[in-house]
Amino acid sequence: MNFFRYSSPSTFYPLAGKLIPWFGWSALLLAIVGLWIGFGLAPTDFQQGEAYRIIFIHVATAWMSMFIYVVMAFWSALSLGFNTRLSGMMAQALAPTGALMTFIALWTGALWGRPTWGTYWAWDARMTSELILLFLYFGVIALRNAIDDDRRADRACGVLALVGVVNIPIIYFSVQWWNTLHQGSSVSMVAAPKMATIMLAGMLVMAIAVWFYSIMAALMRVRCIILERERGAAWTGQLTQPGTI
Amino acid sequence: MMSEPSVATLQATAPASDSGAWAGVRWALARDLKLALRSRAELGVQLLFYVIVVSLFPLASTPEKNQLALMGPGVLWVAALLASLLSLPRLFASDHADGTLEQMALSPYPLPALVSGKMIAHWLTTGLPVVILAPVLGLQYGIDGEAMTALAAALLIGTPILSLLGAIGAALTLGLRGGGSLLALLVLPLCVPVLIFGAGTVDAVHAGLGVTANLSLLGAGLLVAIVGAPLAASAAVRIALD
Numbered sequence: 001m002n003f004f005r006y007s008s009p010s011t012f013y014p015l016a017g018k019l020i021p022w023f024g025w026s027a028l029l030l031a032i033v034g035l036w037i038g039f040g041l042a043p044t045d046f047q048q049g050e051a052y053r054i055i056f057i058h059v060a061t062a063w064m065s066m067f068i069y070v071v072m073a074f075w076s077a078l079s080l081g082f083n084t085r086l087s088g089m090m091a092q093a094l095a096p097t098g099a100l101m102t103f104i105a106l107w108t109g110a111l112w113g114r115p116t117w118g119t120y121w122a123w124d125a126r127m128t129s130e131l132i133l134l135f136l137y138f139g140v141i142a143l144r145n146a147i148d149d150d151r152r153a154d155r156a157c158g159v160l161a162l163v164g165v166v167n168i169p170i171i172y173f174s175v176q177w178w179n180t181l182h183q184g185s186s187v188s189m190v191a192a193p194k195m196a197t198i199m200l201a202g203m204l205v206m207a208i209a210v211w212f213y214s215i216m217a218a219l220m221r222v223r224c225i226i227l228e229r230e231r232g233a234a235w236t237g238q239l240t241q242p243g244t245i
Numbered sequence: 246m247m248s249e250p251s252v253a254t255l256q257a258t259a260p261a262s263d264s265g266a267w268a269g270v271r272w273a274l275a276r277d278l279k280l281a282l283r284s285r286a287e288l289g290v291q292l293l294f295y296v297i298v299v300s301l302f303p304l305a306s307t308p309e310k311n312q313l314a315l316m317g318p319g320v321l322w323v324a325a326l327l328a329s330l331l332s333l334p335r336l337f338a339s340d341h342a343d344g345t346l347e348q349m350a351l352s353p354y355p356l357p358a359l360v361s362g363k364m365i366a367h368w369l370t371t372g373l374p375v376v377i378l379a380p381v382l383g384l385q386y387g388i389d390g391e392a393m394t395a396l397a398a399a400l401l402i403g404t405p406i407l408s409l410l411g412a413i414g415a416a417l418t419l420g421l422r423g424g425g426s427l428l429a430l431l432v433l434p435l436c437v438p439v440l441i442f443g444a445g446t447v448d449a450v451h452a453g454l455g456v457t458a459n460l461s462l463l464g465a466g467l468l469v470a471i472v473g474a475p476l477a478a479s480a481a482v483r484i485a486l487d
Contacts, residue, residue: 135434
């Protein structure tokens with residue numbers, strides 16, 4: 001099977017339609033399990049009390065917010081490099097989900113900060129970087145909306161996303177650079193985690209749930225974008241006939 | 246009407262080979278500087294904007310000396326950023342409107358070289374005056390000797406980054422609706438690290454930490470921007486010309 005078969009919107013459209021239920025139901029199932037672990041099984045933190053439980057949503061969305069920007073930049077690079085139509089559409093489809101994840105991460109962070117630090121907002125490096133990330137997403141979305149020609153929008157947003165991706169490492173290393181109020185990462189690839197295994201399990205399950213949700217949302221959105229842009233093509237006309245996907 | 250150095254000269258003097266990168270930088274730099282010097286009033290207005298913004302902050306907050314000394318570096322930096330932003334739309338817009346930009350893209354000079362020349366001209370006409378004026382305005386905020394030297398050094402290294410990053414945004418928003426505010430939305434978030442390290446330089450002086458770390462980080466950012474920004478901006482120009 002040739003993998004590049006699915007790089008065309010007309011072949012990717014039905015594939016995306018088949019994948020959406022799988023990712024959607026898995027996301028729902030994992031979210032239920034993750035929230036059950038987080039709010040039911042995980043023990044109360046002896047320092048932070050019950051308030052810490054919001055991290056099960058906060059950490060998952062914060063990871064996702066940064067990861068989606070990298071994925072968006074990846075599709076942008078493909079779009080710029082190979083001039084493929086679907087890559088630009090994928091980048092366009094990912095931006096709103098990324099902005100949503102960033103917003104949820106900021107919001108839950110503020111709600112967690114109030115009982116724990118005593119303030120909704122602090123000008124800490126990581127929070128500020130996350131806020132900048134939200135602005136970067138808004139910038140990409142606004143630039144897209146300002147350009148009428150889809151192909152020009154793809155390429156312009158591609159350049160912007162690639163320039164903005166420089167910001168991601170700054171977010172990630174800002175904790176070490178400025179080292180202010182935000183606590184250091186509790187989860188690391190190299191060292192043993194500094195938290196109970198059950199909490200870690202809940203967080204990882206939630207992370208995968210958010211991941212699958214994002215894939216589902218992006219696929220649903222890319223299907224709409226494909227239909228919108230390919231409305232003149234013959235294959236979209238056939239979709240209205242019964243018996244097709 | 247002022248007479249611009251014509252595009253015909255560009256095509257006549259351009260070498261046939263691609264080796265003329267430096268010549269391209271020089272040509273674009275000389276042309277944009279000449280254009281800027283022929284509209285001195287506009288340059289003056291931009292500098293006045295900078296001075297006025299800086300002077301407004303004490304009026305809006307407090308004339309209390311210690312507080313002013315604390316917020317002074319930040320105010321100077323934000324004002325420098327806004328002044329740079331204000332002049333960005335002109336960087337490519339008039340050349341785009343009369344077709345000069347298209348001829349530049351077609352010329353034998355590499356487009357990144359021509360764009361670099363325009364970036365340098367933008368910094369020389371908006372960034373450098375801001376750096377020169379900063380010590381005078383710093384006096385208004387009671388920023389003293391060593392801190393002021395550090396702030397001026399940071400501005401000297403940091404403001405070229407603002408011009409380099411801003412040019413990318415200016416090229417991306419060429420000919421779009423709501424260009425000015427969209428430009429701000431695209432460029433300002435990218436400039437945040439420059440702002441943090443730049444204004445942080447004075448804090449480092451007050452904390453007795455020395456300025457080397459902040460200035461080195463700014464310098465590193467400048468080097469990355471010098472390498473990357475002309476390429477990104479010329480790619481954006483080509484997208485806008487399609």
